[in-house]
Amino acid sequence: MLIFECGAPGRANTTHMPPPAPAPDDIPQALLRRTPPSLPEVSELQVVRHYTRLSQRNFAIDTHFYPLGSCTMKYNPRAAHVAALLPGFANRHPLAPESTGQGLLACLFELQEILKAVTGMRAVSLTPMAGAQGEFAGVAMIRAYHAARHDLERDEILIPKAAHGTNPATAAMCGYRVREIDVCADGDIDLAALDAALGPKTAGLMLTNPSTLGVFDRHIEGIAQRVHAAGGLLYYDGANLNAILGQVKPGDMGFDVVHLNLHKTFATPHGGGGPGAGPVGVGERLLPFLPVPMVGESGGRYYWITEKTRPQSIGRLSTFTGNVGVLLRAYVYARLVGRTGMARIAQYATLNANYLLDRLSRLGYEPAYRGRRAAHEFLLTLKGLKERTGVTALDVAKRLLDKGYHAPTIYFPLMVPECLLIEPTETEGRAEIDGFVAAMAEILTEAETRPEVLKTAPHTLPVRRVDEVRAARELDLTWGSRAAEG
Amino acid sequence: MSKVPGDLRYTKSHEWVRVEGQALVVGITDHAQDLMGDMVFIELPRPGTRLAAGKECAVVESVKAASDVYAPVAGEVTMINEALANAPETLNTDPYGNGWLFTMKPADPASLQGLLDAPAYEALLASEA
Numbered sequence: 001m002l003i004f005e006c007g008a009p010g011r012a013n014t015t016h017m018p019p020p021a022p023a024p025d026d027i028p029q030a031l032l033r034r035t036p037p038s039l040p041e042v043s044e045l046q047v048v049r050h051y052t053r054l055s056q057r058n059f060a061i062d063t064h065f066y067p068l069g070s071c072t073m074k075y076n077p078r079a080a081h082v083a084a085l086l087p088g089f090a091n092r093h094p095l096a097p098e099s100t101g102q103g104l105l106a107c108l109f110e111l112q113e114i115l116k117a118v119t120g121m122r123a124v125s126l127t128p129m130a131g132a133q134g135e136f137a138g139v140a141m142i143r144a145y146h147a148a149r150h151d152l153e154r155d156e157i158l159i160p161k162a163a164h165g166t167n168p169a170t171a172a173m174c175g176y177r178v179r180e181i182d183v184c185a186d187g188d189i190d191l192a193a194l195d196a197a198l199g200p201k202t203a204g205l206m207l208t209n210p211s212t213l214g215v216f217d218r219h220i221e222g223i224a225q226r227v228h229a230a231g232g233l234l235y236y237d238g239a240n241l242n243a244i245l246g247q248v249k250p251g252d253m254g255f256d257v258v259h260l261n262l263h264k265t266f267a268t269p270h271g272g273g274g275p276g277a278g279p280v281g282v283g284e285r286l287l288p289f290l291p292v293p294m295v296g297e298s299g300g301r302y303y304w305i306t307e308k309t310r311p312q313s314i315g316r317l318s319t320f321t322g323n324v325g326v327l328l329r330a331y332v333y334a335r336l337v338g339r340t341g342m343a344r345i346a347q348y349a350t351l352n353a354n355y356l357l358d359r360l361s362r363l364g365y366e367p368a369y370r371g372r373r374a375a376h377e378f379l380l381t382l383k384g385l386k387e388r389t390g391v392t393a394l395d396v397a398k399r400l401l402d403k404g405y406h407a408p409t410i411y412f413p414l415m416v417p418e419c420l421l422i423e424p425t426e427t428e429g430r431a432e433i434d435g436f437v438a439a440m441a442e443i444l445t446e447a448e449t450r451p452e453v454l455k456t457a458p459h460t461l462p463v464r465r466v467d468e469v470r471a472a473r474e475l476d477l478t479w480g481s482r483a484a485e486g
Numbered sequence: 487m488s489k490v491p492g493d494l495r496y497t498k499s500h501e502w503v504r505v506e507g508q509a510l511v512v513g514i515t516d517h518a519q520d521l522m523g524d525m526v527f528i529e530l531p532r533p534g535t536r537l538a539a540g541k542e543c544a545v546v547e548s549v550k551a552a553s554d555v556y557a558p559v560a561g562e563v564t565m566i567n568e569a570l571a572n573a574p575e576t577l578n579t580d581p582y583g584n585g586w587l588f589t590m591k592p593a594d595p596a597s598l599q600g601l602l603d604a605p606a607y608e609a610l611l612a613s614e615a
Binding site: 411412414417468469472473 | 521524526527549550551553574575
């Protein structure tokens with residue numbers, strides 16, 4: 001039921017609302033609307049009940065194990081929320097002078113320093129408001145670098161086949177042509193294909209390491225050497241940074257620019273559409289091009305670094321400085337876990353993934369890259385199961401919901417047929433992971449004995465199997481279109 | 487096992503080509519549609535577009551993913567299958583018939599020789615399995 005369908009004409013309970021503010025009297029009559037807006041007419045209590053009910057239908061990290069591969073759905077510590085909501089932060093106006101916001105600026109400055117240390121980069125800008133904007137900033141800097149050197153023939157970005165779809169989208173947004181690089185049967189980049197693609201047209205290579213195949217590319221140093229030798233730059237997509245946090249730095253692997261997803265690796269909430277935060281870090285070559293504003297420090301005073309002192313900056317990406325509330329949460333998270341905690345995050349994220357991979361393999365699930373150790377996530381392929389029983393990755397994902405587990409990522413990367421991409425994260429204990437293994441064992445038995453149960457799952461949720469094809473073909477997202485049809 | 491008609495030519499990227507007089511009819515193979523799943527949207531080139539061999543020229547989108555279609559040979563688009571706009575599922579039900587994507591006039595009729603024949607395409611599928 002929609003909120004529009006809950007109410008009745010004239011229904012409201014004004015007694016629970018503050019008195020209306022006096023209407024401004026300086027708006028010309030001609031500009032005032034004559035018909036009231038088409039809003040649902042409901043009481044305050046109806047609104048509260050409606051949205052509380054909807055929220056109770058959510059599968060969320062706060063209610064369920066959520067092994068959604070490549071998304072790092074880890075626990076969001078409440079202490080970070082509490083700190084970020086302190087009135088001194090929450091009530092601060094973005095145009096207030098630096099002198100009255102030294103506390104906030106100090107937090108942002110220290111977060112820049114922490115991210116520099118974690119990535120091995122020379123400087124960090126916090127301003128990109130999401131992972132995709134961080135990617136855009138990174139590739140825009142690569143473009144600005146080549147332009148500043150009058151090296152204008154480079155119009156290609158190389159991207160491995162297994163990459164997130166945002167990588168080619170980013171390259172295209174920045175005006176580059178995309179060249180896809182093949183991946184070997186063991187999951188590493190095909191070096192011969194890379195050599196064939198590199199040349200005077202190469203602006204850079206975008207790489208996620210560990211990759212979306214769940215494995216760490218063992219030839220990363222050689223890859224970096226080759227790309228640099230060809231005059232290109234290396235872009236690190238931080239989607240999978242959780243696997244190497246505090247263990248290996250992208251800067252040490254040879255990367256020139258990095259974006260981080262604080263809403264993944266640094267435990268800020270996501271999954272409901274954000275807001276996210278996608279800071280970028282750069283090495284020596286790209287320093288002048290970082291997006292502004294950043295926070296500087298001199299003699300214990302913090303200040304904004306702007307276009308005035310950064311004439312070569314790619315500019316501003318948001319009105320002020322990104323999603324400050326999210327940046328604060330990430331800062332508190334980093335301070336809570338500390339340097340040693342950060343190293344343990346990667347250890348337990350990879351331990352959990354490898355333990356789960358081993359248990360599921362023993363049950364009979366087929367790893368897509370047998371013999372490779374998992375990073376913080378791993379890929380299973382249900383190709384054999386589908387041939388034997390007709391049960392698909394989608395069926396297994398839907399049945400997991402019945403058993404109280406959020407589904408893993410399915411059908412991504414597309415190059416692995418019928419795949420499940422599973423990322424348990426470090427914040428699940430062994431008991432939770434064993435529970436998931438038990439559910440997967442039951443599903444395997446069901447697939448062999450009564451596959452129809454899987455084909456029609458989920459059975460216990462408010463919404464049963466949705467018609468994905470019809471939803472995509474007959475897209476209808478607005479209340480108005482339905483109302484118009486009567 | 488997906489169907490591989492003997493009278494067609496194929497590409498490594500899973501397009502098929504049928505010779506009809508001077509024109510070539512182009513579509514995607516049964517294997518490709520099976521891998522993609524239910525189609526929901528097809529984007530076709532405008533008639534008159536000049537295509538370079540191996541360059542992306544159309545997009546097929548399923549519930550799982552969007553995927554480029556590559557020009558099998560160089561040439562010019564002559565006709566497109568407009569019926570697909572309202573019935574993208576035809577690509578799933580009849581990939582070699584009513585699910586054709588577009589017709590083209592090859593720049594060089596001999597370029598067809600560079601494409602795979604049915605046994606070679608079947609061997610490719612077997613090696614990918």
